[in-house]
Amino acid sequence: MKEDIKVNCLRILRILSQADEPLSSREIAERLSTRGYPMSERTVRLYLARLDKEGFTKNLGKKGRLITELGKKEVEENSIFEKVSLLSSKIDRLTYLMTFDVHFKTGTVVINVSVMHHEVLKQNLEYIEAVFERGYGMGQLVTVFKAGETIGGITVPKDHIAVGTVCSVTLNGVLLHHGIPVTSLFGGLLELKSHKPYRFAEVIYYQGTSIDPLEVFIRSRMTDYSEAISSGNGKIGAGFREMPAESRSQVIEIAQRLEKVGLGGFMLIGWPDEPLLDIPVPAGQIGSVVIGGLNPIAIVEEKGHSVHSRALAALLDYERLFPYYKLKKYI
C-alpha cells in the first residue's frame, strides 16, 4: 500500500478499534474530523471497501462497520506507525536489548552510524583522530561498513563508507546489567575551558524530543570542535545521567573497567545530592556527564562536509569494533 493510503486506513481502523459498536461511514468521518483529519464520507466508504477486502473490517450493512480480529492485530502492529517516538523511550529500548558483558568482552553495544563519501573520510581522518586523542570520543573504538553493507536499515551507497561510533547509551546498558538503574536526563552542548567541562550552554531533555539532541546541535552548527581540539575552549556534545547515590563506588569501578576495554565515556561523576556543572540532582542521586558518541564524526560536519548521521542506529557485536587509529586502513 502507498504510505498515504496506509496511514488513512490505519486511522479508520484505529477509530473502529476504539468503538464498542459498529460505526457508519458518517460516524467515522465525524470522528476523523475531530482528530484533525477531515475526510469526506465518500472517501471513508472507499477506504472501508478496501479494508473489507483485506479482511480488516466487516460490513454489517445498515449497522455499519465492525473491526475484525485481523484488523485489531493490524492496529496493534502499527501502533507506533505514525507516532513520533521520543528519544527517552528509544534509549530505554536499546538499553534493554544490548547484551555487552564488560568482563567477558562479548555481546552487543549500541552504535551510531554516519554515512559519508569515501573522500570525505579521507580528508577528515586527522580531525576524527584528534577528537579521539583529546578524549572527546566515547572510548577508542569504531567500526566501518563498506558500500553495499546494510546496518540499522541504512544501506551504504556506492563510493561511500559508514563509520560506526559507540553510543553513550552503551554505558546505561552496562550499568543496568550490574543492577544500576540509569536515568538519561538530557543531551547538551558542553562548553569547555582549557579542555575541561565548564558548563552546559544548551540542553534538550531526552523525554521531550523526537530528534537526538546532539544531531540537533551538529546540524544547527552550534558545536565548536575545532576550538575544542586546539585551544581547548570549544563546545562539544555531552549527556547528563543520574544514578542512585549508593551506586557511586560501583559506577566508578565499572567506569574504570570500561576504560580498559576501550569504552570509557564518563567525563565527570558527581557526589550525592551535589549539583554537577550547576545541574541540580534529585535527593539520593548522583549526576554524571558522559561523552557524546557522535563527537568524532560531528567535527567532519562542522568542517562543512555532508555526513548523514543517525544516533542510536543499531546494535553491533563488540568484536566488530577496532581502535580508531586503524581507521586509516580503510581510506
Place this chain on the structure above:
Amino acid sequence: MKEDIKVNCLRILRILSQADEPLSSREIAERLSTRGYPMSERTVRLYLARLDKEGFTKNLGKKGRLITELGKKEVEENSIFEKVSLLSSKIDRLTYLMTFDVHFKTGTVVINVSVMHHEVLKQNLEYIEAVFERGYGMGQLVTVFKAGETIGGITVPKDHIAVGTVCSVTLNGVLLHHGIPVTSLFGGLLELKSHKPYRFAEVIYYQGTSIDPLEVFIRSRMTDYSEAISSGNGKIGAGFREMPAESRSQVIEIAQRLEKVGLGGFMLIGWPDEPLLDIPVPAGQIGSVVIGGLNPIAIVEEKGHSVHSRALAALLDYERLFPYYKLKKYI
C-alpha cells in the same frame, strides 16, 4: 568583571551561601571539585581576596570565610546567571508580562525578531508574502526595526533590517487574560498534505529544551516551506497547546476575534479527550495546533540566506504592527 571571573566568583559565593558556617579555602576548593569545577586552593584564595574587597565575603581568619548580606543578595540576583533556562519558563514569563487586550486593541504582544541584510529582505519578500498568503504566518501583522534601533537587546547593524513577527505565545497571553490557562506542550515540524495539517514529523517539548524548537528545525534545514506554499505538501513550524475542555467555545470565540485584529493563529482546535493529529490529550483537556510565528521568515533561511532569528525576543506595542503586504515600503 570579565565573564569567567564573575562565574567563578558566583560559584564560590553560592557554596558559601549554602554553608551554615564559615568555610576555609580548602573546603571551598573541595566543594567546587565535587560539583565538577576543580580549582586550586591558591586560585580560590585569589577569588576570595577579590570577594572580600567587594564586600561579598568576610575574612574570619582561621575560621574561614563567611558570606555577607551583600554577598547573599549577589547570589540571589545572579541565580539564573549560569543556568540554561528552559523554553517553558520563558513562555510563562512572557505570557505573564504581555498586556494585549483583544477588545481595545491595545497593549503589548510577544514578538520574534529576525535580523537580515537589507538586500536579503528585498530578494525574499515575495516568499515571505507567500507564506502569509497561504495562512502559514501567525495572523497578518509584522513590524520592522531599522539599522541602529535596539529591540530585545539586539541592535540592528548597518545595512540590515529586523523584521518582527508575532509569536504564537501571544495567543497564550490573550487566553490567560480571559481566565483560560494554556499549557504549551511542544513545538513541532508539521507535515502538510494538500495544504492541510497531516501529522507532526518531529517534536521538541518546551519543558525540555533551552532552544526554541522552531529555531532548531530551521537551522537544521528540516523545514520545507517551498513545497508548503507551492504543492501544499511541505513541512512548517507549528505548536501544540492544551486548554481545559470547558473553555472550548470561548477559545473559538476568542480565536475569531483575534483573526479580525490580524492575530489569527489557531490551525486546529480539537475536542475534549480526543487526540488531535494523533497527539493524545489528557482527560478534561482539548488540544490545539497553533502556527509558528517565525514561519514567514524561516523560508528566507530555507532559501539559503543568513538570517539571525530570535524567538520570544521582546514585547512590542500592538500599535507598532502593520499588515505584511506593507513590508515592501521598507525595501
